[in-house]
Amino acid sequence: MKNCTDMELIDKAQSGDHLSFAALADRHYMTVYRYAFRWCRSQEDAEDITQEVFIKLAGKINLFDKRSLFTTWLYRITANCAKDYTRKNNRWTKNKLPELPDNEVTASPNPGPENNVIARNILDVIGKLPKKQKEAVLLVYAEGMNHKEAAQIIGCAETTVSWRLFQAKRQLKKVLS
């Protein structure tokens, strides 16, 4: 099963083989987790989101029609789950936790060893962008996709992606300058 391609695993999973499904989930765990972590910047939340993604995948795998790449499709679920998660989390935590102070040092829970303050600032601003812009930024700059691919995942027009990126960069400029 290790040597099976994604498509083979999907075929088997769609015919009900749960082991193939497990292998598929196992194989793509890191991809999803990485995106989720970049989205929420917390290991715990990222793990939660990732779990949510695969539970969703279990319910939807039969709907995957193989016209697009599996990863594209998986990214779409991931992106949606991430957005849903933030929405849900906002609902829960808004009244309970005070907003974190706008401190550049604490805003990133895991500042890492880098001395590049600009990079950290950029990430912090991205973290606070509106969800749709953040999504576009993550897909294009972190996952290295072109606008077309990102548009496919988000389910919008290519120009929309470009527009959102433009807005995001404008926001970055405003904050950084």
Next chain:
Amino acid sequence: MKPADNDIKKAFRQLEIPEPSETAKNKAVRKATDEFVKINITGAKKTKGFQEFLRRMGKIFQTLITMKGEPIMTQRQFATLGIMVIAFGLILSIGPQVFYSSKTVVDKAGPQSHQTAEIDRELPDGRQPGNAKNDKPETTVLPSKEQTAAQKTKDFLADTKTEMHKNVPGEMRQEEPLAVMQAPAPSSEKAAGKGYTAMLSEMASGSVRGRRALESDDGYGYPSLEYYQDAGRDKFAVITLNPVRLAGEEPVSTFSIDVDTASYAFVRRQLNSGLLPQKDAVRVEELINYFDYDYPVPQDRVQPFQPTVALYPTPWNSNTKLLHIGIKGYDIVPTGKPRSNLVFLLDISGSMNSPDKLPLLKNSFAMLVDSLSPDDTVAIVVYAGASGTVLEPTKVKEKGKILASLDKLSAGGSTAGGEGIRLAYTLAEMNFDEEAVNRVILATDGDFNVGITNQNELKSFIERKRATGIFLSVLGFGQGNYNDALMQALAQNGNGNAAYIDNLNEARKVLVDEACSTLFTIAKDVKIQIEFNPARVHDYRLIGYETRLLKREDFNNDKVDAGDVGSGHTVTAIYEITPVESGKKLIDDLRYRKTPQKPKVDAGDEYAFLKIRYKLPGEDASKLIAIPVTTEQEFDTIAKTPEDMRFAAAVAAFGQVLRNAQYTGDFSYDDILQLAEPARGRDQFGYRTEFLNLVRLAKTAKAM
């Protein structure tokens, strides 16, 4: 200046992503797989799809309300908007009590059909969307009423659960251990945490530890994989009872003999677990034929069997009589046993991974190997997701080698039964020995889901192979997902017999004690035709053999396949007949037609004329045995009837009572006990005593 794209990319590169914990990963994969199994088993997907539908609608509402930021409405949003409009119309048309504007002009049929279509689309192939109708229309509540929607969804889920579809694809399946280990993520906890897939593979090899690892977890309340047990998905061919026929109108009855005993073992298993078997699981002839009756044994192989005929009063109906036809096959003396060329075709798919399947199978076959003689050959073919030869044809002299390869088998994967059968036949052909018994012994729970899965295709394949002289025996294992219908079909078409192995005793009975009759055929295509004398018999009814009926013209047609008799087999068939002089007939006489014409020959004391056709193994022309059934063979009271026949009558009664007692009146389990108890005879192996116990169990057993 705006930050350059490269700066952003660099920033992301500098973001350090911590390794996810192995525990979290395992948990996620496990939960998702659980969900997957759950959806594939219960068909919960429908509800999922519906929730998804609601969610999407909610999203569109949201989009509509906020409508900001996005310059373009994309195609997708446009499509969903369409759906929303339709759904809105649906709400209007079905909820007049909520929305007063119920007089809206929206066409009712339109939106509803659209909604169904939406749900249908969410279903995986092959699942019948028919019960989407069950879905109460009110479930289309607005997203704000999540609470009630959730409740209703739950109800709906419960509904769908009860209605299991036959072709639900995924039951618990395990895969070969080597196939699973994936786990790319290096982790500090790696030493402690065990990969999910590794656990699965441990499960597959039957390790309790592996199972426990899966069960014990965070107490999230998710059922573990083991929780999903098949139940009530046993498949049986539907049986329509043989009707009562007028001897004056249809004096001839033809059927093929049947030596299978699978039905009895299955019924026993159900009763032992306190349940009444489903109606179609009870094949009365197989119940009767489970027992060995002491009929006279034929003298030689030329006429391999001798019919025994008797008439005696029906225990459950004082107005009728039973016509008992018994056949005992010539018994090959054990020293004269021909060599055997056996191919074991074993199902080791994931569905076989339960104590009453694969482990029992291994023990059973080990027993069989023990009883073979050193010159016999055995080959082992297994099938799961794919099929393969585990053991090339090997002489039983090397018993250790055979047993070792049996022992190594473990269950996992899906079931490519069709491919396995092909491979097994190829092996048997390769090693074909004209002098020997060439037989494929298939052991399975009957769940073929990969390769040739079409029953008819399988049947015709086996039918063609039958001509080459290779016979097929089918051994059924397990319960819950037992596909009896297919196994019967295979055995009947493959010149073989089917037995059901529910415990090691049964395995011994079938594979060791009766190995001779199971393995060595002494006559094939045995057909029985009986012509009733309308001057004596008013009407008649064949008890059982519903799946074995033949057309009248088939009797003389040697091309038509029928059942086979093995060495020492006994076969019994019972007719219930109403004599002409009986006071109460099952069918009234006609008012406008004359009573039956006089018989052509003067056969005053003949009730019927029995003809049996059979072929010797390896011959293509059939031979005929014919004897009349006369008053000489009649016993006037049950007490005078021989033990064996009384016992057979009791078994027949039992089978019929289990099948709703259409013709047995108020004959009760106690009556059966009374009839069977004194007729137990010597009962060397205790089978008849066991039968009595089953009758007692049936008294208290519940329906499913």
